[in-house]
Amino acid sequence: MTFFATLAGLLVLLYLGVPMFAAMTLLSLGVLWATEGTVATLGEFVFGKLDSYLLVAVPLFMLMAHFMVRGRVVDDLFHTAHTMLRHIRGGIGVATVAACTVFAAISGSSVATALxxxxxxxxxxxxxxxSRKGAFGVVAGGGTLGILIPPSAPMVLYAYVTEASVGALFAAGVVPGLMMAAMFAAYCMATEGRPVATDEAGASRQLERASFREMATAIRKSFWALTLPPFVLGGIYFGIFTPTEAAGTGALWALAIAVFVYRQMTVTALWDGISDATRTTAMLFMIIIGASLYGYMLTKLNAPQELTQLIVDMGLGRTGFLLAMAVLLFLLGLILESFSIILLTTPAILPVLDALAIDKVWYGVLLTLNLELALISPPVALNLVVIKAITGAPLSEVNMAAIPYMAMLALGIVLIIAAPDIALWLPRVAGY
Known part of the structure; x- marks a missing residue:
């Protein structure tokens, strides 16, 4: 099977320590040289792939997130959530999930959310x-919401590959994202007690419900940060902005909030935010180049058609195919990051989606949930590496803390497969 043979070759190169973009590029060039006898036209092909207005949204969403982080806006978001929820069982964990949910609607990045x-x-x-296990786990799980709740950089990339509607994908991610946040919050409430505070004498007391005045003060402090999600998403859903325009205006709005409201954006912080977003974008575009060549090579070898025929001959059907892809994506997630998985698998299975009449928007949500699972599945598990870096805890301890959230994400995948309307109801209501 051509697809799996090339995938095995790619994994060998990765095991030898070759960077992802270089492995895909070198493998593709080698195979194309051997089969076509020339690679002279590939430069024009690569520039054509990168010449996409939609791809401009990716660095702009990253820039928006960096401005919010450098502007210290997140402190108020967490303080507001904690003030509102501190008195309930597992209240501070629920507050963390709530803060992750709101920040996910700003950042578009799971790693940025977890960090x-x-x-x-x-x-x-x-x-x-x-508990340490509870604290590490809820940040690991809550952080994954960054790529499911819109805006989402991986969803933009998936839309670019499949030519699906970005607005429909963003709308489709809302209800599943809130569903997963509710699962995480319920788990916190079921496994943790009421938060307690310890005074200087060592005496402990339960935290009391915040007064109306405290709640109002907390909401007022975070008001401007809370305007960003409706500003960006509302502009897309009501047709005011294209996704790329929304990303640009959102980045500008985030910068204005950081500079004029929080007054935390120094020239150094601004430069650091732009530099980080630029480095991340450069890395992503290099992976896109490698993945584009890899997809071109697969097409030349008729791998997508072979894969489609294999699925048809096996008689898996829609559900069997989706479950098989979930297993494949989980295995790939053990060694690859999100963008690479999207670019590696999606072009090859597009004919299969068409053959099985699988909605591309629905599959996009399932793919994103699988990517979330990959983010907390060792050994790559970028969210877990981030938590280790923050806390200095042994990675084995962080890994164990993530297991319940891996199980909940797996349950979420099963629920979306069993009930597609969880993902497709909102896009349908929104007119997509």
Whole structure:
């Protein structure tokens, strides 16, 4: 089977330590040279692939997230969630999930969500009596919401590959994202007690419900940060902005909030934010180049057609195919990051989606949930590496803390397969 043979070759190169973009590029060039006898036209092909207005949205969404982080906006988001929820069982864990949910609607990145919320939330959870396992787990799980709740950089990339509607994908991610957030919050409430505070004498007391005045003050402090998700997503859903325009105006709005409201954006912080977003974008575009060549090579070898015929001959049907893809994506997620998985698998299976009449928007949500699972599945598990870096805890301890959230994400995948309307109801209501 051509697809699996080339995949095996790619995995061998990765095992030898070759970077992802270089492995895909070298493998593709080698195979194309051997089969076609020339690679002279590939430069024009690569530039054509990168010449996409939609791809401009990816660095702009990253820039928006960096501006919010550098502007110290996240502290108020977490403080507001904690103020509102501190009195309930597992309240500070639920507050962490709530903060992750809101920041996910700003950042479009799971790693950024885990890093930013984790820095603020983990010390507070440990301070108020939360278990280490619970604190690490809720940040690992809550961080994954960054790529499911829109805006989402991986969804933009998937839309670019499949030519699906970005607006429909963003709308489709809302309900599943809130469903997963509710699962995570319910788990916190079921496994943790009420938060306690310890005074200087060592005496412990349960945290009391915040007064109306405290709640109003907290909401007022985070008001401007809370305007960003409806500003960006509302502009897309109501047809005011294209996704790329929304990303640009969102980045500008985030910068204005950081500079004029929070007054935390120094020239150094601004430069660092732009530099980080640029480096991440450069890395992503190099992977896109390698993946484009890899997909071109597969097409030349008729691998997508062979894969489609294999699925048809096996008689898996829609559900069997989706479950088989879930297993494949999980295995790939053990060694690859999200963008690479999208670019590696999606072009090859597009004919299969068409043959089995699988909605591309629905599959996009399933793919994103699988990518979330990959983010907390060792050994790559970028969210877990981030938590280790924040806390200095042994990676084995962080890995164990993520297991319940891996199970909940797997349950989410099964629910979306069993009930497609969980993902497709909102896009249908929105007119996509």
């Amino acid at each position: 930013t919320i984790g820095k603020v939330a983990i010390p507070q959870m440990l301070r108020y009596g939360y």
